[in-house]
Amino acid sequence: DGQVYDADLGSLVGARWESQIELETQKDEDSWRLRARIPVVSPAEGESDPNHNVAGQKPSEEQPWYFNVGRIRVRGVGGVDSTLYSFSPVGRANYHEKSRFARLIIK
Numbered sequence: 001d002g003q004v005y006d007a008d009l010g011s012l013v014g015a016r017w018e019s020q021i022e023l024e025t026q027k028d029e030d031s032w033r034l035r036a037r038i039p040v041v042s043p044a045e046g047e048s049d050p051n052h053n054v055a056g057q058k059p060s061e062e063q064p065w066y067f068n069v070g071r072i073r074v075r076g077v078g079g080v081d082s083t084l085y086s087f088s089p090v091g092r093a094n095y096h097e098k099s100r101f102a103r104l105i106i107k
Contacts (some may be wrong), residue, residue, distance in 0.1 A: 009096060011050075018052050034069060038074050066101035 008017040018053055024035040040099040046055020059065035069087040077081075090097035 015055050016051050059106050065104040068101045070095040
């Protein structure tokens, strides 16, 4: 449904951080699609507002980004029968195993 959970798990900012990501979602009968735009600001601009934006270099072949997309399918009364899906499976019941994230390929 285009809901986002942003967090900088490697800092004290935590869940107060917001990437300013823009999302478009599309649900079809047998698939779903996500289109994301992540604005990147200079390190200086990022330091002036550490709770917002992605600061640093845009991804490149030499300096790639890693990412994951997760989905929780809630079924049953009170969500008792929920299933977690992720683009890059992390092998645990959450999406925070960064070493298992997928490499973003820039073309």
